[in-house]
Amino acid sequence: xxxxxxxxxxxxxxxxxxxxxxxxxxxxxxxxxxxxxxxxxxxxxxxxxxxxxxxxxxxxxxxxxxxxxxxxxxxxxxxxxxxxxxxxxxxxxxxxxxxxxxxxxxxxxxxxxxxxxxxxxxxxxxxxxxxxxxxxxxxxxxx
Amino acid sequence: xxxxxxxxxxxxxxxxxxxxxxxxxxxxxxxxxxxxxxxxxxxxxxxxxxxxxxxxxxxxxxxxxxxxxxxxxxxxxxxxxxxxxxxxxxxxxxxxxxxxxxxxxxxxxxxxxxxxxxxxxxxxxxxxxxxxxxxxxxxxxxxxxxxxxxxxxxxxxxxxxxxxxxxxxxxxxxxxxxxxxxxxxxxxxxxxxxxxxxxxxxxxxxxxxxxxxxxxxxxxxxxxxxxxxxxxxxxxxxxxxxxxx
Numbered sequence: 524x525x526x527x528x529x530x531x532x533x534x535x536x537x538x539x540x541x542x543x544x545x546x547x548x549x550x551x552x553x554x555x556x557x558x559x560x561x562x563x564x565x566x567x568x569x570x571x572x573x574x575x576x577x578x579x580x581x582x583x584x585x586x587x588x589x590x591x592x593x594x595x596x597x598x599x600x601x602x603x604x605x606x607x608x609x610x611x612x613x614x615x616x617x618x619x620x621x622x623x624x625x626x627x628x629x630x631x632x633x634x635x636x637x638x639x640x641x642x643x644x645x646x647x648x649x650x651x652x653x654x655x656x657x658x659x660x661x662x663x664x665x666x
Numbered sequence: 667x668x669x670x671x672x673x674x675x676x677x678x679x680x681x682x683x684x685x686x687x688x689x690x691x692x693x694x695x696x697x698x699x700x701x702x703x704x705x706x707x708x709x710x711x712x713x714x715x716x717x718x719x720x721x722x723x724x725x726x727x728x729x730x731x732x733x734x735x736x737x738x739x740x741x742x743x744x745x746x747x748x749x750x751x752x753x754x755x756x757x758x759x760x761x762x763x764x765x766x767x768x769x770x771x772x773x774x775x776x777x778x779x780x781x782x783x784x785x786x787x788x789x790x791x792x793x794x795x796x797x798x799x800x801x802x803x804x805x806x807x808x809x810x811x812x813x814x815x816x817x818x819x820x821x822x823x824x825x826x827x828x829x830x831x832x833x834x835x836x837x838x839x840x841x842x843x844x845x846x847x848x849x850x851x852x853x854x855x856x857x858x859x860x861x862x863x864x865x866x867x868x869x870x871x872x873x874x875x876x877x878x879x880x881x882x883x884x885x886x887x888x889x890x891x892x893x894x895x896x897x898x899x900x901x902x903x904x905x906x907x908x909x910x911x
Contacts, residue, residue, distance in 0.1 A: 572741045
């Protein structure tokens with residue numbers, strides 16, 4: 524694929540909840556490890572401030588949002604910024620699918636939290652694959 | 667007057683996910699909230715100024731707020747001022763680190779040693795600012811700034827500091843003279859009066875008005891209308907929730 528990113532990943536920026544940390548860990552895993560060439564991270568704080576580059580990114584690319592609580596700030600902010608949310612993940616819903624992983628910790632996730640983040644990251648990566656054409660994907664790194 | 671929470675400092679971190687300094691703001695804020703100044707501090711997620719309700723947007727007017735930013739873009743400070751109220755103080759991690767000769771800060775996902783030291787530094791500075799703001803009297807929640815001549819203030823009520831996401835400042839919409847008006851803190855005021863056993867009465871209408879005025883602008887020529895409306899709303903609240911004897 525070209526150097527241009529194709530899917531925007533927007534995680535929760537929450538401070539006080541474990542699920543927020545899970546959302547960020549999953550987002551980092553997607554953009555740094557699983558699909559680095561196909562994705563880019565956009566910070567919520569910049570969308571809140573109306574940063575032009577961030578707004579342009581969400582306006583031009585499909586977005587996958589990862590929310591840590593029911594307030595769904597990431598999803599709402601992408602929508603308010605004129606973006607299209609291709610898939611909105613709520614970490615609590617993901618946890619319901621992987622109840623064997625018990626997440627704990629905010630500053631630092633426990634093993635269950637890291638495993639839940641990994642499971643979420645894999646789901647996000649699958650969505651990314653569905654949003655971009657085959658010749659745009661990251662070569663042999665797909666599951 | 668209801669004993670509303672008077673002595674707390676708000677902390678809003680940029681939490682910028684793209685850079686290591688954003689991670690520093692988040693971890694530093696968490697350390698202040700949980701370890702250094704629990705009970706004296708409260709936080710809210712920056713996006714809630716837009717994604718939340720009017721109670722969330724009242725945050726920086728209700729609490730003198732410290733904006734903690736990772737970089738010179740100052741997203742937390744600027745967004746707080748734009749959507750809620752001017753921060754009472756600001757900390758910028760890049761400036762703080764540079765001032766202390768701290769370089770080589772990396773690792774938005776896992777901070778390196780310099781990043782961890784930046785968390786120590788930032789959390790320490792924020793805690794100092796919390797103390798300064800707590801000592802300073804005369805926070806005007808209607809204007810969202812300190813008064814020049816501070817009035818006497820009641821002692822603080824100890825309340826555990828937690829993430830305020832979803833809680834915000836309680837607000838209530840009332841219809842006054844055909845207009846829908848959102849009043850900050852009204853549910854808390856009603857609750858405190860009820861707990862004090864104060865039944866609705868003409869005498870209470872004045873107390874209600876003056877208490878609500880602390881947190882909300884009330885046009886000078888609408889005192890009577892507001893007082894009657896507040897009394898009516900309180901009577902409805904009282905009727906639905908009269909305390910057990």
